[in-house]
Amino acid sequence: MENIKRFGFGCMRLPVDENDNINIAETEKMIDYALKNGVNYFDTAYVYHAGKSETVIGEILKKYPRESFMIADKYPGHQICDSYNPEETFNEQLERCKVDYFDYYLLHNINENSIKVYTDEKWGILEYFKEQKRLGKIRHLGFSCHCSTELLKEFLDYCDGAMEFCQIQLNYLDWTLQDGKAKYELLTERNIPVYIMEPLRGGKLATLSEESLNKLKAVRDNATAVEWAFRFLLNLPNVKMILSGMSEFSQIEENIAIFKENIPLNENENKLLLEVAETLKNSVPCTACGYCLKDCPMQLNIPFFISIYNELKIQKAVSVRMRLDGLPQEKQPSACISCGMCTQNCPQKINVPEELNNLNEILGTMPTWAQICEERNKKMKESKK
Ligand code: SF4
Numbered sequence: 212m213e214n215i216k217r218f219g220f221g222c223m224r225l226p227v228d229e230n231d232n233i234n235i236a237e238t239e240k241m242i243d244y245a246l247k248n249g250v251n252y253f254d255t256a257y258v259y260h261a262g263k264s265e266t267v268i269g270e271i272l273k274k275y276p277r278e279s280f281m282i283a284d285k286y287p288g289h290q291i292c293d294s295y296n297p298e299e300t301f302n303e304q305l306e307r308c309k310v311d312y313f314d315y316y317l318l319h320n321i322n323e324n325s326i327k328v329y330t331d332e333k334w335g336i337l338e339y340f341k342e343q344k345r346l347g348k349i350r351h352l353g354f355s356c357h358c359s360t361e362l363l364k365e366f367l368d369y370c371d372g373a374m375e376f377c378q379i380q381l382n383y384l385d386w387t388l389q390d391g392k393a394k395y396e397l398l399t400e401r402n403i404p405v406y407i408m409e410p411l412r413g414g415k416l417a418t419l420s421e422e423s424l425n426k427l428k429a430v431r432d433n434a435t436a437v438e439w440a441f442r443f444l445l446n447l448p449n450v451k452m453i454l455s456g457m458s459e460f461s462q463i464e465e466n467i468a469i470f471k472e473n474i475p476l477n478e479n480e481n482k483l484l485l486e487v488a489e490t491l492k493n494s495v496p497c498t499a500c501g502y503c504l505k506d507c508p509m510q511l512n513i514p515f516f517i518s519i520y521n522e523l524k525i526q527k528a529v530s531v532r533m534r535l536d537g538l539p540q541e542k543q544p545s546a547c548i549s550c551g552m553c554t555q556n557c558p559q560k561i562n563v564p565e566e567l568n569n570l571n572e573i574l575g576t577m578p579t580w581a582q583i584c585e586e587r588n589k590k591m592k593e594s595k596k
């Protein structure tokens with residue numbers, strides 16, 4: 212497969228001006244450049260840029276023949292708000308993007324919290340979008356997720372073959388940190404093509420420390436950190452699309468140049484990269500063995516909390532917070548009573564109450580998912596006025 216066809220234009224971080232409004236001229240320049248160079252997949256969502264991402268890319272792309280580009284859009288079920296209903300939202304999205312069908316359409320962000328909405332018969336989300344596919348308004352139906360491998364499996368079973376592709380967060384750090392390897396293998400086993408978001412983990416993998424970079428330069432002198440990250444993903448045959456959200460023209464130039472050159476990583480380089488990933492983590496060494504669970508008087512999901520903590524230490528991502536907020540109050544990390552039973556049973560001798568305390572401190576500095584949704588929905592309403 213020609214690698215440039217595996218590169219997609221993510222429209223979540225379009226260039227903005229000092230007031231946070233999308234810089235339309237710069238975005239147009241980037242989209243024109245993308246299409247001229249063989250990049251024709253544009254990934255947007257109802258909530259990106261408070262709804263303006265869809266409007267702006269629709270306005271820019273309308274000068275091109277419809278069959279020359281592909282739009283992937285997403286249904287905001289994860290926003291958990293009574294004001295969205297599938298039919299109204301879908302029609303609004305078609306209108307904003309100025310198209311009469313979507314090439315790709317995703318249920319946005321399946322996770323431990325949002326799955327309740329996506330599988331609730333009252334909303335009828337899956338059935339509605341299956342019907343839109345039957346009517347030709349959606350060419351390919353899929354979903355994106357930020358959930359555990361177990362939940363991914365559960366959701367695939369629930370959909371019973373209706374999902375044609377799946378978008379996950381994957382990069383060489385999340386290969387182990389977010390259990391990316393297991394998710395990739397599960398999807399591959401089920402013949403579901405993998406689409407990638409956050410290949411650079413929100414930019415973290417684009418700027419490595421000098422120490423990490425020197426290790427990589429010792430085997431490939433001229434390769435940049437960005438190049439290493441993309442080439443890791445290009446080595447995975449079931450990765451059919453790699454999205455990158457770009458805010459500057461220089462980023463699209465750099466990315467396209469990387470995808471046009473076909474230089475796979477060899478086995479040793481791959482191994483080295485995964486070793487570098489380990490040094491970036493500074494993780495609590497939980498193996499998820501579950502021995503700590505049996506005597507916890509509060510019946511808390513300790514390995515889940517530790518995996519969340521390890522992620523938040525690297526990046527305070529809202530998608531991580533969202534997964535945790537699906538739990539009831541009495542199952543939150545704050546319900547720990549510091550009895551220490553877990554630590555006694557832990558083969559790794561992890562001081563669980565202390566780590567949960569650290570996790571609570573981080574959570575205290577972050578807005579809850581409900582607050583984030585409220586703020587986003589407010590902005591969305593304002594932008595419609
Ligand atoms: S210290 Fe907290 S997490 Fe550990 S067993 Fe006691 S209540 Fe459960």
Ligand code: SF4
Pocket residue numbers: 496497498499500501502503504513514517556557558559560561563
């Ligand atoms: S016993 Fe220790 S290593 Fe095992 S899941 Fe619990 S905290 Fe993690």
